[in-house]
Amino acid sequence: MLVGQFKIDRVSTTVEAEEIVKFLLSDYSFDDTRYTPGELVHFRELPYRALKNELSFWYAKDEQGKIVGINCVAENEQKTGGYSWDYLVVHHDYRKAGVAAMLIEQMYVFLKEIQARYLVTYTCDLPEYDRIRQLFEKSGFTLVGRCPDYYYEGEDRLIYHRKLV
Template sequence: MDAPDIRPLTADQLRAVKSIIDDVGLFAPDLLDEMTAAFLDGAAPDDLWFVAVADGTACGVAYCAPERMTEGAWNLLLIAVRKNHQGEGLGAALTRHVEQALAERKARIVLVETSGLPSFEPTRAVYRRLGYVEEARIRDFYAAGEDKVVFWKKIQSVAA
C-alpha cells in the first residue's frame, strides 16, 4: 500500500465513507448524512472530518470535534479503517493527522471514548501505543456489562 493521502472530507466522498462505516459495522451508515451535514455545508467549521485514501480508494475516516464549554479540549469521535486495510498503520496515521490538526488549532487535550468489551482490546491497545492514557472507566455505560473507557492525551503545541 502506498502512503495514505489524508485530506478533509468532501461531499463526493460520502458514499465511500459510508461503505467504510458499513464494512466495520460501527453504526448504520445512513447516520453519516446527519453527522457530516453541518461540516459539509460550512455550519460546523471547527469540526474535523478526514478521509484517508490509499491506492486510489477511500479506506479510512476520522472525525473530531471541540468539546463544548471547555477551553481547548477535543473529542476524537470516530476512527474507522476498512477491514482489508486494518493492521497497516492507517488508523495510527489518521490519529496522528488529527493530532497535528489539533496542534495547529492550539488544542490542549484530546479525548477518545471506546468500549470496555474484550473485543475492543485491540482498539484500546492502539490508543495506548499512540500515547493515550486510560483516564476513566464508566461501568455499564453502553449496556449492562459494557463499560465506556475514556482515553486522554495532551496535544503538543506547534511553534508559530
C-alpha cells in the same frame, strides 16, 4: 495529501460524505456491528457535520479510490481548546497497513496548528475493542474513567485523556 499508497483528505463534498456513510455502515468497517441507535445516527450525520465545520473529518482512499479509513475530532462544548476524538475506523483488509497511523498523524498536525490543549476519547471495554485500547495507551492516553453499562447492559464506556500542551 498523498501518503504512500493512500490519499488522505478532509471531507469537503456531499459525494464524499455519502461515500463515508456507506463505508461506516459496511460490513468491513467495525468489528462489533451491534450498533447503538445513537451510533447509527452518528454514522449518518458526522460527515455532513464536517461540511458545516462543526468537526474535523479525514478519510483515506486506496489507489483505486476506495475509502479505507476515517478519523474525526471535534472541539468540546466548552470551546476552551479541549477536543473529543470520536471515531477512528480502518477497513478490515487494510489494518496493519499504516492507514490508522496516517490518519492519526494528520489529526495531531491539525491539533498542534490550532494549539489544542487536550484530547479525550473513549471506547468499549469488550474484547473486540482491545486493539483500540492498546493504541490509546501506546499513544500516551491515560484511562481516566469508566461509565458502567453505557452502551448496553454489561458494556462499559472507558474514557481516555491525553494532554497536548
